[in-house]
Amino acid sequence: xxxxxxxxxxxxxxxxxxxxxxxxxxxxxxxxxxxxxxxxxxxxxxxxxxxxxxxxxxxxxxxxxxxxxxxxxxxxxxxxxxxxxxxxxxxxxxxxxxxxxxxxxxxxxxxxxxxxxxxxxxxxxxxxxxxxxxxxxxxxxxxxxxxxxxxx
Amino acid sequence: xxxxxxxxxxxxxxxxxxxxxxxxxxxxxxxxxxxxxxxxxxxxxxxxxxxxxxxxxxxxxxxxxxxxxxxxxxxxxxxxxxxxxxxxxxxxxxxxxxxxxxxxxxxxxxxxxxxxxxxxxxxxxxxxxxxxxxxxxxxxxxxxxxxxxxxx
DNA sequence: TCCAAAGCGCACCCAAAAGGTGCTAATTGC
DNA sequence: GCAATTAGCACCTTTTGGGTGCGCTTTGGA
Ligand code: SF4
Ligand code: SF4
Numbered sequence: 001x002x003x004x005x006x007x008x009x010x011x012x013x014x015x016x017x018x019x020x021x022x023x024x025x026x027x028x029x030x031x032x033x034x035x036x037x038x039x040x041x042x043x044x045x046x047x048x049x050x051x052x053x054x055x056x057x058x059x060x061x062x063x064x065x066x067x068x069x070x071x072x073x074x075x076x077x078x079x080x081x082x083x084x085x086x087x088x089x090x091x092x093x094x095x096x097x098x099x100x101x102x103x104x105x106x107x108x109x110x111x112x113x114x115x116x117x118x119x120x121x122x123x124x125x126x127x128x129x130x131x132x133x134x135x136x137x138x139x140x141x142x143x144x145x146x147x148x149x150x151x152x
Numbered sequence: 153x154x155x156x157x158x159x160x161x162x163x164x165x166x167x168x169x170x171x172x173x174x175x176x177x178x179x180x181x182x183x184x185x186x187x188x189x190x191x192x193x194x195x196x197x198x199x200x201x202x203x204x205x206x207x208x209x210x211x212x213x214x215x216x217x218x219x220x221x222x223x224x225x226x227x228x229x230x231x232x233x234x235x236x237x238x239x240x241x242x243x244x245x246x247x248x249x250x251x252x253x254x255x256x257x258x259x260x261x262x263x264x265x266x267x268x269x270x271x272x273x274x275x276x277x278x279x280x281x282x283x284x285x286x287x288x289x290x291x292x293x294x295x296x297x298x299x300x301x302x303x304x
Numbered sequence: 305t306c307c308a309a310a311g312c313g314c315a316c317c318c319a320a321a322a323g324g325t326g327c328t329a330a331t332t333g334c
Numbered sequence: 335g336c337a338a339t340t341a342g343c344a345c346c347t348t349t350t351g352g353g354t355g356c357g358c359t360t361t362g363g364a
Contacts, residue, residue: 001157002154002232003242004154004242004267005153012263012267013261084154105189108186109165109187110165111161111286118277122277134266
């Protein structure tokens, strides 16, 4: 389907939160207190983002996550790649060789290369959408002073 | 997932074939003899395309499908809409009201409107990719004279 | 020293979607 | 009438996505 997964949404929300925190660590609990999201799943997503090198983690009682790069350096494409894996758009032309030998239509397929062009343009779009642009545009109600509020 | 379904691929291949036929009817059997595709599923897809008004059907022993519009008038977006239904990209902002009241994050969601902009650009892209451009670009081995070859 | 709060890892379950099939009509040319 | 074709609907199977259970490790602070 032509749709982002919830995992990707969770990841984006978490990253936006981290970007707001400007380098301060933010725990999963903190994120889930700000947005009504399933805590465990968000934790899973953050872990994946950590593996992808998009966030750094610190363990221990006052641990949490921080952005690993500046918000300008993180793109929607990075997040999708980290959380949804391979980006094939069609079943052929996926980077990894697929079991079964791939698509039988391939040798005579008239739509393969046009579709690939579409895919490339789509990914260009995703790569050009930075976390910074997400943070600065939306309605995005401001937090209180960093580290001050968060009543719960 | 950010990926087209097989149904959409089948639909595109079928439409390309119909475009080649230039107004002549083509049966599901004929299409599946040209491309190694599961006959029944392709039939199902064609039926959906018919409901969406993209193809016309004629029943009976020498029946089949024909393009309902010129190849320039059919876009990738039309096909996706016909075969994958609603195009939300996120779970909020889908045209229909969803059960459960929709996303709880919505009132404070910082990524909603940026994501929608991405969605719009994506669909612009899909709407600007016509069936004609698919037919004329790919490797697309030419058929014999229309109605002549097709040995099987 | 101990405990609570956080992340880590893995496996597992449940629901939804995608892909595909069975079967039975209805239509139409030969 | 017969064979080829589309129409309609229901059903199954596999895959994917979303979400949890449970125990472990790390670390700061009471
Ligand atoms: S070769 Fe053509 S039909 Fe096969 S997966 Fe690629 S685009 Fe789809
Ligand atoms: S989190 Fe934001 S973008 Fe995602 S569904 Fe909710 S309101 Fe829409």
